[in-house]
Amino acid sequence: MNLKELAKHLNLSPTTVSRALNGYPEVGAATRKRVDEEARRFGYTPNTHARRLATGRAHAIGYVLPADKSLMIDPLFSDFVSGATDVYAAHGFDVLLHAGGQEEESAVYQRYAQGGTVDGVVVLGPRLGDPRINLLKKLKMPFVVHGRVGELDSGFAWLDIDNYGAFHRATKLLLDLGHQRIGLINGYEDFNYAYERRRGYEKALHERGLKIDPLAMSSGLMTEENGYRQTKRILQLAVKPSALLLGSMLLVAGAMRALNEMGLIIGRDISLIAHDDGLPFLNAASLVPSLTTTSSSIRLAGTRVAELLLGMITDPEAEHPHELWPVDLIVRGSTGPLNR
Amino acid sequence: MNLKELAKHLNLSPTTVSRALNGYPEVGAATRKRVDEEARRFGYTPNTHARRLATGRAHAIGYVLPADKSLMIDPLFSDFVSGATDVYAAHGFDVLLHAGGQEEESAVYQRYAQGGTVDGVVVLGPRLGDPRINLLKKLKMPFVVHGRVGELDSGFAWLDIDNYGAFHRATKLLLDLGHQRIGLINGYEDFNYAYERRRGYEKALHERGLKIDPLAMSSGLMTEENGYRQTKRILQLAVKPSALLLGSMLLVAGAMRALNEMGLIIGRDISLIAHDDGLPFLNAASLVPSLTTTSSSIRLAGTRVAELLLGMITDPEAEHPHELWPVDLIVRGSTGPLNR
C-alpha cells in the first residue's frame, strides 16, 4: 500500500494524507485521527527512498571503519555503535556500516557525499593529522570525530576522552606509591589516543625527574597475545619495572597470564593499571585482585557522538561542538606500594 | 552535478548517459567512452535515492541485532559483519545496522519491509523456534539465518556450523583420554548453537554409558567473569571434573584465571577444550599451553552469508540455500590424559 492508494481509500488527496502523517498543522483534527488510524490499520509505511528523494535528506548516518593495519576490526566498535543506533532510530535515521575492504576509504566518503547516501558520518580511530578530516571538510559532509587528530583540533566537531590526563594521573598514582620504573604497553601510537596516553605517562615521569626508558614501552596491537608478549619482555629487562600501565583490558588478559606464569603476585610484586572502555565481556572490577583502571564508557561516548552529529545536521549553522570527557581513575586492588 | 546537467554538458539525452553509465549495449562505443570520462572528471555519482526509487531496489541489506538479554552486544558481531561489508560493497550494496534498543525488533523488520528500505536481512543469534523466521516469511523479505532454529529448518536459508558434531567429537576426545567427568560451560541454551553443543556433549557421554551431571554444566553469559565463576563452581563440586568444555574464548580467559588461582596446571591436572570463533584479539594457539579448540571462523561465515543473501536477491526463484559447515577439532596442548 502506498500513499496514493491510502489517500484514495480515505477519499482524501495524497497531500492531506502526507501532511496528516507528518504532523503538519493545516489538517483538521478529525481528519488527522482518521488518517492515523487507517494508516496503522493497513500497516502503511512511506517508501524510504521516495521520501528521501523528495526531501533531499538521506536520514542516514555512515560509519566507515578504516581497513586496519592488522585487518582486525576493533572489538570496541560494536559497543561504540550499539549505544548510538538507538539514538538514531529514535530520530528516524538509519546507520550505514562500511568496514574497510577493497574500496578505498576516501572513495566511500566520496560516494556517500556525491550520492547523498548519508547526511553525516562518524570518523573512528583518528590518527595524527588524519587525512579524512580535510576530505570531509572539502566534501561539506557533516561529521563528528571520535577522538582528535593532534595539533589543530578546530574547524570540526569531536568528542574525546582525556587520554593525556588519564595516563598522567595513573602514572602519578604509581609514582606516589613509590614505583620508579613503570612499563607502558600501549596501542599503536599513530592513533591519537595512544599518542596522548604516552605523553601523559612521560609527563608524569618528567615531573619527578625520572628518565624515560624506551625499552619499557611498547606500541602495538591490543590483543591478549601482545599483552602477554610485551609483559614478558618488559619484565625481563635488566632494570625491571615494578608497575605496568596498559592501554586496554584485552592487553590485561595477556599480561595476567604472563605474570601468573612468572609467579608474580599482582598488587604486591607488581602493580597494574589499565584503561577500561567498559567492554561488557571483560570486567575489571571482578578480576582478582580487582583492577585499578582509568575508566570511560565507550558505549556512552557512542551515544553522545550520535547526539552531536544529529544536532549538527539539524542546525548546520551552529558551532562545531567539542567535548573532552574526563576519565575516572578507579583505584582497586591491583595497585600497591612498591615492594622492595 | 546530476544526470541532467551531465547530459546537457555532453549534448546527450539523460537516457543515453544513464545507459552508458550502466553498461547497456545500445550505446555507441565512442559515446560510452566520452560519457565515462566526463562522468569521472566531474566526479558524478548518481543519487542513491533516486536510483533506488526508480529501480525499486534498495541495494541495501539489514542487520538487526536482538536487544540481548544482557544488553550486551555480541563481540562476535563485528567480526561476523566485517567480512561481509566487503562483499556487499563489491555489489553496490549498503549495510544497515540496527542494534536493539527501544524499537521492537519485529517493528524494525516491518519498517524495513514496508518502506522498501532493504532488499534482505541477516538473522543473527537465532533461538529455538525463533519468531523472526515466520515474521520475515510473512513479510516476503529475503533473509539468511546465521544458525538454525531447531526442528523445522526448511523453507528458509541458513548457514550454520556443526555445533552438535563439534562438541560431540570434543567430548569423545576427552573420553578417549580417560576423562570420565567433564564439565560444560555453555552459552545461553535458548540460543540454538548452545543447545546443539549440549546435545553433542550429552550424546558422547551417553554413548559411553556415562551419567550426565546437571551440576557440571552451566548455561549463561559468555564473559570472562562468568568463565571464572563457573570454573570455580564446577571444580568445587564433590566429584569434580578433570576436563572442561567451553563455549567461547571469552570464557576461557576467565577459566584460566580460576585454574591458575586454584593451582591447577592446564593439560596436566585439567584438560580444556573451547570453541574458537577466530576472534582476532584472543588467540588460542598462542596461549600457554596452547588451547585445544573446535574452530570455525566467524568472519568467513559472515562473508559466506553475505554471498548467499545476494544470490537469493538476484534469483528469488532459486532454492533456499543451506550450508552446514564442519568444525575443525584442533588438538593442542591443553588436553592430556587423565591424571589420577
Added chain:
DNA sequence: TATTTTTACCAAAGCGCTTTGAACACTTGA
C-alpha cells in the same frame, strides 16, 4: 534501387513521496 534490419539515440512517463500555490468554505469584524 527499394526494402528491411540494425544501430544509436531521444522524449516522455513513472517510481512514491513532499511541497508550493491556489481554492473553497466558513468565521469574524466593521
Added chain:
DNA sequence: TCAAGTGTTCAAAGCGCTTTGGTAAAAATA
C-alpha cells in the same frame, strides 16, 4: 451585509533517476 481573515483541502510540480516505446540514420539485404 460585505470584506477580510482563517481553517481545510487539493491539483500539480518536482526530487533525480530508470525504462518504455519510439524515431532517424546507417547498414545490410534483396
